């Protein structure tokens with residue numbers, strides 16, 4: 496873990512610069528919202544004092560000059576009286592900030608953009624902050640060495656945000672605990688396309704530039720927001736029950752992707768039968784080239800793949816729509832609730848399609864997966880180890896132990912019940928253990944949690 500710094504220098508300065516009583520012309524006595532949410536792994540991710548309802552992003556990108564310019568309109572509700580609040584933004588140049596249409600003072604320090612509205616904001620007030628910004632967005636190297644934020648691809652770029660990369664392309668409350676609806680408008684040179692989450696609600700080409708608009712009505716954690724810019728073959732279809740499917744594939748990957756992407760409706764229907772109603776208004780996939788990013792990401796409604804995915808990875812990223820995007824880990828300590836479930840979905844897919852049973856997969860990992868016991872699934876040692884096998888396969892093993900304890904029928908009910916209980920919300924590990932315990936009264940889960948979820952070293956053979 497990295498040392499905590501409770502408040503950014505920027506906030507301290509903003510507070511000092513405030514009028515004597517910390518009170519603007521409105522008569523409200525606000526205080527600064529704070530520069531982080533005390534996430535155990537990313538203490539400065541997200542910000543205190545408000546809750547975002549909606550992001551309106553209007554972007555323009557020129558791959559040749561690598562220049563992004565944008566206006567972000569963030570609609571939020573103050574959860575306390577505010578004299579100032581922060582947004583997270585890494586890199587880029589801020590040109591103007593307004594709050595409810597009036598010019599606001601602002602200051603930047605590291606990833607914190609501190610905004611001081613002309614009048615303090617009432618607790619409970621809905622306010623609208625707009626940030627005009629531009630520049631060459633940064634690529635962020637994660638603690639584990641992978642790249643996120645803004646990635647340059649062979650024919651464009653892509654914004655990928657897990658865990659903290661979304662602050663490289665738009666200012667926001669970048670923590671999984673604050674989900675919001677999105678509308679995105681993006682203009683790129685004609686011949687390229689920009690593909691994002693949700694539904695494509697408009698596309699027009701004018702003066703050599705193509706503008707497309709994308710709408711996500713259901714709440715989205717900002718790390719699952721994406722925009723992929725490049726040459727894409729776009730295909731639109733619907734599942735048998737009417738869910739729109741939009742895939743965008745780099746023409747170079749078209750041949751290798753065709754058969755596997757054609758299975759999206761079948762996978763979504765299989766998952767829906769197991770996990771409960773599909774949480775969003777559309778689905779699909781984005782396929783870039785293999786060299787464009789080293790990993791796949793469950794970007795909401797439309798997972799991102801660097802190269803044609805294999806079936807198992809496609810199942811994994813689609814399962815994340817329920818576990819990760821609809822039921823979102825409350826902090827990064829709870830990431831096993833996304834990765835463990837998505838990995839277990841792969842095991843279940845195998846089991847249901849004539850492959851190994853989940854029991855067999857569990858036994859194999861138990862016998863051979865020595866790296867699984869490096870740390871407990873619910874307690875990664877630091878931000879460099881959030882996306883490793885103890886979280887993925889180790890997390891899946893926790894779920895299999897729950898299944899062994901409650902039996903197959905109760906486990907199926909639990910998969911659906913858990914996704915229903917926190918649909919479009921957030922949940923932490925304690926919520927999960929309490930939910931399981933409540934669903935199976937009289938069963939003692941203490942040793943299971945102690946050994947498989949929080950224990951260090953290899954648990955005793957079940």
Ligand code: ARG
Nearest residue numbers: 637641657658790791792882
């Ligand atoms: N959540 C992604 C998956 O489902 C992996 C994200 C990897 N990100 C990272 N910084 N290592 O597999």
Ligand code: ZN
Nearest residue numbers: 811815834837
């Ligand atoms: Zn995953």
